[in-house]
Amino acid sequence: MPLVNVIRGEQVPVSALNVRTPVLRVPLWAALGWQLVKALAWLVKTYVRLWYLTLPATFLTWLYLRYGWQGLAILVGSTAAIGGGWWFAHQTSCLRFGWWPILARYRRFVYRRRWQAAMVTAKLAVSYDRHIVIPVLKRVRCQAGADRVLVRMVTGQIPDDFAKASERLAHTFGVRQVKAIPGPAFGTVVLVLLRGDALHRTIAPLPVAAVPDFTALPMGLCEDGTVYMLRLFGTQVLIVGATGSGKGSVIWSFIRALAAGVSTGLVELWGIDPKGGMELGMGRPLFTRFATHNFAQMAELLEEAAQLAQARAARLAGETRQHQPTQAEPLIVLVIDELANLTHYLTERQLKDRIKAALGIVLSQGRAVGVHVIAAIQDPRKEVLPARGLFPTRIALRLSEAAEVDLVAGDGMRDRGALCDRIPQSQPGVGYVALEGDPTPMRVRFSYLTDKQIKQMARTYGRFRVIEGEATEGGAA
Numbered sequence: 001m002p003l004v005n006v007i008r009g010e011q012v013p014v015s016a017l018n019v020r021t022p023v024l025r026v027p028l029w030a031a032l033g034w035q036l037v038k039a040l041a042w043l044v045k046t047y048v049r050l051w052y053l054t055l056p057a058t059f060l061t062w063l064y065l066r067y068g069w070q071g072l073a074i075l076v077g078s079t080a081a082i083g084g085g086w087w088f089a090h091q092t093s094c095l096r097f098g099w100w101p102i103l104a105r106y107r108r109f110v111y112r113r114r115w116q117a118a119m120v121t122a123k124l125a126v127s128y129d130r131h132i133v134i135p136v137l138k139r140v141r142c143q144a145g146a147d148r149v150l151v152r153m154v155t156g157q158i159p160d161d162f163a164k165a166s167e168r169l170a171h172t173f174g175v176r177q178v179k180a181i182p183g184p185a186f187g188t189v190v191l192v193l194l195r196g197d198a199l200h201r202t203i204a205p206l207p208v209a210a211v212p213d214f215t216a217l218p219m220g221l222c223e224d225g226t227v228y229m230l231r232l233f234g235t236q237v238l239i240v241g242a243t244g245s246g247k248g249s250v251i252w253s254f255i256r257a258l259a260a261g262v263s264t265g266l267v268e269l270w271g272i273d274p275k276g277g278m279e280l281g282m283g284r285p286l287f288t289r290f291a292t293h294n295f296a297q298m299a300e301l302l303e304e305a306a307q308l309a310q311a312r313a314a315r316l317a318g319e320t321r322q323h324q325p326t327q328a329e330p331l332i333v334l335v336i337d338e339l340a341n342l343t344h345y346l347t348e349r350q351l352k353d354r355i356k357a358a359l360g361i362v363l364s365q366g367r368a369v370g371v372h373v374i375a376a377i378q379d380p381r382k383e384v385l386p387a388r389g390l391f392p393t394r395i396a397l398r399l400s401e402a403a404e405v406d407l408v409a410g411d412g413m414r415d416r417g418a419l420c421d422r423i424p425q426s427q428p429g430v431g432y433v434a435l436e437g438d439p440t441p442m443r444v445r446f447s448y449l450t451d452k453q454i455k456q457m458a459r460t461y462g463r464f465r466v467i468e469g470e471a472t473e474g475g476a477a
């Protein structure tokens, strides 16, 4: 039997004052004296612990007693003037070192008040050896639209326990969403409590970089206000979303990020739009190859891409692990809208098999040799898209069922906060992505290009095209 049991966490007393049946008869004055000493000790402890409240209160009381109301008025006025001056002179530092820390103190106080009840009702309190132990609220940091609460978990808990209770916690603390991410040290978890919504407005098209960075293509905005960058090197991209979820905006944000590369010949876009060119048609001059009606031609296009990937792989084997695009050997990107038309709905069996085989080769061998696929699909089920596992990067937009989320984003992602089935229809272009090195999904909104902006982009950056097998030189649509 261990001498001492170590259980990290905070013990919840049964009540503030515990009275036991006396074993020894203690005189009343001694009992009262002891309680008085305890009360004094508690007062001193609280005074020191809440120094950020007690010290200013002491100072204000002294100021009032010494100088009266004038003293207080001068202090409040000069503090407001300094704060206002700082705000107008340098807003970022004012927020970072002035406002956020003050707000964090206040929020810590608010969370602390509800902490015990929240942990117990969210089933995050642990009962051990007749004691109730709850996670410890360690620190609160505020930032625009979100609070980050560092929590030390009770021994035996893992961040996923908090992820599973995130919805309860969101309701308890009155915030829009709670995300649980592993903390900086073992045994800790960071709860990100999201308040406002940086994504409620449509995101305008982002600037086009003169030379695209294939490791960081700007696509839209993350909910923490940063730009969402997609890494294309080494991956294939699948976009999944119900009808009207904004799959088109992901495709066009992506094409825009590559547009300068298209005009300089560093990138070739090959478009496959089985819906008759409804989606990609507006940007035709950007595409080197384009197939919209003829499925045989789509199969040929995919087979050509597969051969290219195999040839490049054979040539580069042992030389490099990542192909670097040049004008002589550009990066090929197959843009496929409504992939299910090729892999599932197509009735001609032979053609379907050819397409599946070629797609499998491109997806598996093209990643490292500069032959990439970005494909959109509505239905993520395995029978609709058998090659789903060959897309390392998945973008999950609004989905109709909760069960689809893990199919698309990965196991446990819904529990970790990818609430794709909760995205309102009024927010097209909003979805969840996994960022590198972060197991929790990030909510993003992709930039939206109007038809006019797409045509304008095609005129500016379009180069040449081969449509349904016929070559047509020249940029203008």
Ligand SMILES: Nc1ncnc2c1ncn2[C@@H]1O[C@H](COP(=O)(O)OP(=O)(O)OP(=O)(O)O)[C@@H](O)[C@H]1O
Residues within 6 Å of the ligand: 202, 203, 241, 242, 243, 244, 245, 246, 247, 248, 249, 378, 428, 429, 430, 445, 446, 447, 448
């Ligand atoms: N990122 C976005 N920001 C704001 N509005 C958007 C965004 N994306 C799409 N929309 C709006 O939502 C509508 C539907 O979008 P879109 O047609 O791209 O969806 P979809 O997923 O491609 O649908 P479908 O599967 O039917 O083709 C658009 O007409 C547009 O008005």
